[in-house]
Amino acid sequence: MRRLAVAIAALLATSGALAAEPTSIPAKSLAAAAQLREQALADDTAWKVTESLTTEVGPRMAGSEADARAVAWAKAKFKALGFDKVYVEPVTFPKxxxxxxxxxxxxxxxxxxxxxxxxxxxxxxxxxxxxxxxxxxxxxxxxxxxxxxxxxxxxxxxxxxxxxxxxxxxxxxxxxxxxxxxxxxxxxxxxxxxxxxxxxxxxxxxxxxxxxxxxxxxxxxxxxxxxxxxxxxxxxxxxxxxxxxxxxDGTATSYNVIGEITGRGKPKEVVVIGGHLDSWDLGTGAIDDGAGVGITMAAGHLIGQLKQAPKRTIRVVAFANEEQGLYGGKAYAEARAKAGELPVHQIGAESDFGAGRIYGFNTGSGNAEGSREATRQIAEVLAPLGIEYMPAKGGPGPDIGPIAAKGGAWGWLAQDGTDYFDLHHTADDTLDKIDPKALAQNVAAYAVFAYLAAEADGGFGSEAKATVPPSE
Known part of the structure; x- marks a missing residue:
């Protein structure tokens, strides 16, 4: 009889573990995120970062001398913006x-x-x-x-x-x-x-x-x-x-440049945001993807300025050579999978569709059902920015795609791309095409998303599992 009681107790304990509480976000964190949102709207860090990259480096084709200067620029910029940890990871590709x-x-x-x-x-x-x-x-x-x-x-x-x-x-x-x-x-x-x-x-x-x-x-x-x-x-x-x-002309090596704001409670768990550092050579890579680098660096910087660090680490990645084959995103995903880090990858999102205003939001993964409430809560804080919760839409950004395919959860912050392909991959991709107010709205959205994902009680479904993520 005692053995039966023990077996039943063990079964009940296992069932309880399987029926984990849905992911949610504390009210205090939601309030802090609303303040962060308003601060970001009044901040010009993203503009300054994008201006610096496109002016001081200019076009930065993967494997070029300018690409190497962009890597050095990104390391210095992360440090200047107060990121706790700055490091690089090599990425090799045909040139x-x-x-x-x-x-x-x-x-x-x-x-x-x-x-x-x-x-x-x-x-x-x-x-x-x-x-x-x-x-x-x-x-x-x-x-x-x-x-x-x-x-x-x-x-x-x-x-x-x-x-x-x-x-x-x-x-x-x-x-x-x-x-x-x-x-x-x-x-x-x-x-x-x-x-x-x-x-x-x-x-x-x-x-x-x-x-x-x-x-x-x-x-x-x-x-x-x-x-x-x-x-x-x-x-x-x-x-x-x-x-x-x-x-x-042979091969070249560039680098994913990474800056982190260390989490206070679960520092080994990470929320990843970023853009790609390389560009084509015709313009100065302002909308593709200087803006994405500026937006996510600024979002991480603003989170780092809070009096209390978020629960999890905020990791901002300036990905290498997205343009010629997602080499940076693939290398990043392979390194995380090899190290067994998929379960601690809370969620990731990339800004790589210009600098138009964000209009839609969603999250997803191969196992995301338990995080619907947290996603809805984030959407509520994003709503004053004119962003609609679109639970049936979206997908990972280009460099987040490889880790999403290995089971990583993704966030989707949909930018208005009506005019994006007027400029994409052309000599007209220059800083003057960016609206500073729209850029600030993007920063506010990414700061809210990253901060609240880091503060959530529970995860967004990341697990080491091969999957086919939806396209954006």
């Missing part, structure tokens, strides 16, 4: 360089075209008749061998949308169409830029070539030049010459 690019229509209608090489393109000069396709599907449907000796031109036009949904299509053209063109026999590839502006500035971005294919020179046209080429093609055959001086 791609741009040295020069030009294109022109040749023949009776000879004229220059404004282009930029796609990241990953090889160098080379090609000349041939263009064949225009309205989208990737049309290129895929072209007969085998029909582009022999010709240059494929995919003319897909992205539309403006708050959530940037059309980038999924435009980005697919950039990443997949060059390989499709090669399979059809093309000697070169052109695309209308993956953007929504009408300026004569082309948009760059990384492309990939499928294994077994010989890469061909691949470039993006500015929207006005794509329009011009389409009009010429409607009149009859058009020949174009594309000359690119670019390509892969």
């Amino acid at each position: 791609w360089e741009r040295r020069g690019e030009q294109a022109q229509v040749v023949g009776a209608n000879a004229q220059p075209l404004h282009v930029t090489a796609l990241g990953g393109s090889p160098a080379g000069t090609v000349e041939g008749e263009i064949v225009r396709f309205p989208d990737l599907a049309a290129l895929k449907a072209a007969p085998a061998g029909s582009l022999a000796g010709k240059i494929a031109f995919v003319d897909y036009q992205m539309g403006k949308k708050r959530d940037g949904a059309d980038y999924g299509i435009g980005g697919a053209v950039r990443s997949r169409a060059p390989s499709e063109a090669i399979r059809k026999g093309a000697v070169g590839f052109l695309m209308r830029s993956a953007g929504t502006d009408s300026h004569r500035v082309p948009h760059t971005g990384i492309t990939r070539f499928d294994e077994g294919l010989t890469p061909v020179p691949s470039a993006a046209l500015s929207s006005p030049d794509a329009d011009q080429l389409a009009r010429l093609a409607a009149l009859g055959p058009v020949r174009v010459r594309v000359a690119l001086d670019c390509g892969w």
Whole structure:
């Protein structure tokens, strides 16, 4: 009988452990977060940080001399902002360089075209008749061998949308169409830029070539030049010459730069926020992603200025080489998984969609049901910022994606990206395009989110478990 009683008691104890209390946030913490929100709205730290990065370093392509200067800048900035602990973690990747690019229509209608090489393109000069396709599907449907000796031109036009949904299509053209063109026999590839502006500035971005294919020179046209080429093609055959001086040049090592505000009660558990430190080389990387670095550094700094540190550690990461393949995010996730740190990763969020106002919020993970109440509580403190709780939407940011795929919980703070793709990956990505008040609203949102996630009684569902997180 005694053995049975002991067994029943053990079973009840186990059941109690399994039926853990839902995650929630103390009222005192909610009140402190509301004060933090108002303080952040009046603070200009994010603007100063973004101004410093884009002015003192400027464009910082992964693996470049400027990238190394950006790493040194980030270490110094974290220290100047009062972070308790500042350190770096190495990230190694293939190095791609741009040295020069030009294109022109040749023949009776000879004229220059404004282009930029796609990241990953090889160098080379090609000349041939263009064949225009309205989208990737049309290129895929072209007969085998029909582009022999010709240059494929995919003319897909992205539309403006708050959530940037059309980038999924435009980005697919950039990443997949060059390989499709090669399979059809093309000697070169052109695309209308993956953007929504009408300026004569082309948009760059990384492309990939499928294994077994010989890469061909691949470039993006500015929207006005794509329009011009389409009009010429409607009149009859058009020949174009594309000359690119670019390509892969060995490997390079950069660094994830990390700053921490140490937690008072559970310092080994971390809330992660961040942006990526690298940029493309055409502009100064203000909206992509100087703003994200500025927003999250400022949020961590403001939390660090509180009289009492949050319960958990706030970790701000300036990720390396996001642009060419999420190398920093992947390295960060691999290191945490190897160290068995997934369970102490409370939650993570990345700011990498410009500097437009945040309009929506949600959290998620492979095991997030117990944290719905805490998410709702955070949403209530965010509401005065004009941010709506959207419980069925969202996903992790690019560099948070790899750790989310390993079971890490994610936060989603949705920025208004209506105009983001006017500037994305172009020479127009400069500081003057950022609205300081919108930037401050982002800081307020990230500060509230990070602080309250760190203060929560309970977790947001992080566990070492392979999963497929939703896209944003």
